[in-house]
Amino acid sequence: MSIIIFLTVVQALIAAALVGVILMQRSEGGGLGVGGSPSGFMSARGAADFLTRSTAILATLFVLLSIVLAAMAAGGSSGRKIDTSLDRSAPVAPAPVDPLAGAAQPGAPAPVAAPSPAANDPLADAAKK
Numbered sequence: 001m002s003i004i005i006f007l008t009v010v011q012a013l014i015a016a017a018l019v020g021v022i023l024m025q026r027s028e029g030g031g032l033g034v035g036g037s038p039s040g041f042m043s044a045r046g047a048a049d050f051l052t053r054s055t056a057i058l059a060t061l062f063v064l065l066s067i068v069l070a071a072m073a074a075g076g077s078s079g080r081k082i083d084t085s086l087d088r089s090a091p092v093a094p095a096p097v098d099p100l101a102g103a104a105q106p107g108a109p110a111p112v113a114a115p116s117p118a119a120n121d122p123l124a125d126a127a128k129k
Contacts, residue, residue, distance in 0.1 A: 018058040
């Protein structure tokens with residue numbers, strides 16, 4: 001498990017370096033735009049070539065590391081079981097018995113209806129008049 005954490009940290013560092021290298025490039029391909037001699041490593045063309053190569057190398061490393069981490073994660077999860085404690089396919093208990101079902105039988109006392117809130121409302125009586 002510690003190898004996965006190590007590779008994840010390495011991937012985060014590669015991603016940060018990749019972002020930095022991409023942001024240092026000019027949109028026109030001018031590289032860093034640092035002055036210097038027209039030939040050599042730190043010329044505008046030399047810096048652009050270096051940043052382009054660095055971007056390609058870092059991007060390749062990032063993709064390869066992503067594939068390796070995905071393969072390791074898929075291989076490590078094969079031994080796990082599915083939790084079935086919330087399985088809803090079990091038979092459902094019958095519905096509870098209706099407590100008012102006996103009130104409809106003959107000889108049983110009639111259920112008492114609750115008074116409506118409007119029965120004691122003086123404004124409702126005034127509206128009727």
